[in-house]
Amino acid sequence: MIDMSKIVIHTITPEDANYPPLLTHITPAPKKLYLRGTLPNPALPTIAIVGTRRLTRYGAEWTARIAADLVRAGVVIVSGLARGIDAIAHTAAVEAGIPTIAVFGTGVDDDSIFPRENFALAHRILDTGGCLVSEYPEGTRGTKFTFPERNRIIAGLSLGVLVTEAPIKSGALITARHALDYNREVFAIPHQLGHFTGEGCNDILRQGAHLVREATEILEILGIEALKETRTYTPKNETEAKLLACFSQEPMHIDALIAATGITSADAITALTMLELNGVIKNMGEMKFIVA
Numbered sequence: 001m002i003d004m005s006k007i008v009i010h011t012i013t014p015e016d017a018n019y020p021p022l023l024t025h026i027t028p029a030p031k032k033l034y035l036r037g038t039l040p041n042p043a044l045p046t047i048a049i050v051g052t053r054r055l056t057r058y059g060a061e062w063t064a065r066i067a068a069d070l071v072r073a074g075v076v077i078v079s080g081l082a083r084g085i086d087a088i089a090h091t092a093a094v095e096a097g098i099p100t101i102a103v104f105g106t107g108v109d110d111d112s113i114f115p116r117e118n119f120a121l122a123h124r125i126l127d128t129g130g131c132l133v134s135e136y137p138e139g140t141r142g143t144k145f146t147f148p149e150r151n152r153i154i155a156g157l158s159l160g161v162l163v164t165e166a167p168i169k170s171g172a173l174i175t176a177r178h179a180l181d182y183n184r185e186v187f188a189i190p191h192q193l194g195h196f197t198g199e200g201c202n203d204i205l206r207q208g209a210h211l212v213r214e215a216t217e218i219l220e221i222l223g224i225e226a227l228k229e230t231r232t233y234t235p236k237n238e239t240e241a242k243l244l245a246c247f248s249q250e251p252m253h254i255d256a257l258i259a260a261t262g263i264t265s266a267d268a269i270t271a272l273t274m275l276e277l278n279g280v281i282k283n284m285g286e287m288k289f290i291v292a
Contacts (some may be wrong), residue, residue, distance in 0.1 A: 009059070009138055010031070010034070011034055012033050012035065018176075019182075020042060023157060025182060026152060026153075029156070030135040032135060034133070035108070035133055036108045036132040037130055038129055040076045044074065044075070045159055045222065046078050047076075047218065048154045048161040049070075049077055050080065050162070050176075051063065052165050052166050052167060052170055052172065052197055053082055053083045055248060056197050057167050059164055060088055063088045064088050064091075064163055064277055066212065066215045066271060067088065067093070068092045068096065068278065069214065070219075071092055071220065074224075074226065075224065076099060077090065078100070078101045080103050080150060081101065081102040081113075082118075082152055083115050085165055085166075090125060093125075093130070094124040094127075095117070095274060095277045096105070096277070096278060099125075099138035100130050101130060101131050102122060103154045104136070105143075105146040105150040106139055107138045107143045107197045108134045108236045109138040112141065118228055118275060126156075134150070135149075136175070145205065148171060148174050151175040154179075156178070159184060160179065160185035160218065160222055161175055161176050161184060162189075163175075163186070163204060164189045164201070165191065167196050167197055170198065173200050173203075176188075184210040185193075186204060186210065186222075187209060187218055187274065188206060190202060218264050236274070238266050239268075239270075239271045240275060241274065242270065243261060244280070245272055251284045251288040252289055253289075257289070272289060
């Protein structure tokens with residue numbers, strides 16, 4: 001049976017009851033939104049996570065970690081489905097089975113989804129009860145104007161914007177500036193001095209953005225009370241089960257895990273990434289992991 005929510009494109013205007021309330025406070029507010037999927041309950045807190053397409057391992061690791069923690073706290077992640085930081089933020093949500101909102105600078109029909117490498121991710125967002133949003137009709141291709149314009153919607157849908165990695169000239173900083181214009185909170189992860197992919201983060205920290213080291217700092221500033229975690233994690237496959245059986249109270253290096261389980265390096269990296277996104281383990285640096 002075909003899931004029509006993955007195909008049908010709905011339109012809403014500011015006059016409609018399900019138009020996102022936060023968007024009514026931005027200028028200019030979208031006169032019409034094109035939607036696929038389901039907008040999350042407006043009572044749920046929303047936080048945008050944005051950043052560079054040319055991410056480093058540092059940016060990828062910290063984006064995944066903070067996004068996963070926010071999702072477990074009951075936060076809806078908003079981002080732009082771009083490659084890099086955006087994709088990692090959305091993936092943290094879909095891996096946890098939690099709705100996320102992807103805002104497009106194109107139409108939301110299958111032929112218009114961009115970048116094409118994130119086509120499958122877009123459908124996973126729909127499969128987990130999330131939503132694809134745009135102010136552009138079906139068939140619209142992205143331009144140098146449409147993507148910056150969609151950034152104001154990303155900021156407008158969110159209580160705050162977190163920039164996890166961005167150079168000085170980055171669309172993510174446009175989103176942060178919109179957030180300031182809308183009186184929303186702006187957060188950033190600090191980066192090593194002289195590393196160009198993080199210079200934008202350091203610059204907005206200098207200008208007064210909140211320095212973030214963990215998700216709880218965002219929750220505290222926004223006054224969001226984290227949901228209580230009551231479920232026990234069940235390994236999704238044999239590889240995860242083998243890895244988890246090796247852990248004790250001490251950090252385990254990936255090489256030791258591979259030696260103990262006999263699984264391949266590629267399978268170990270994939271499984272460890274998913275376990276980290278689900279908050280089961282923590283990366284302590286230098287490829288050492290410990291149970292969270």
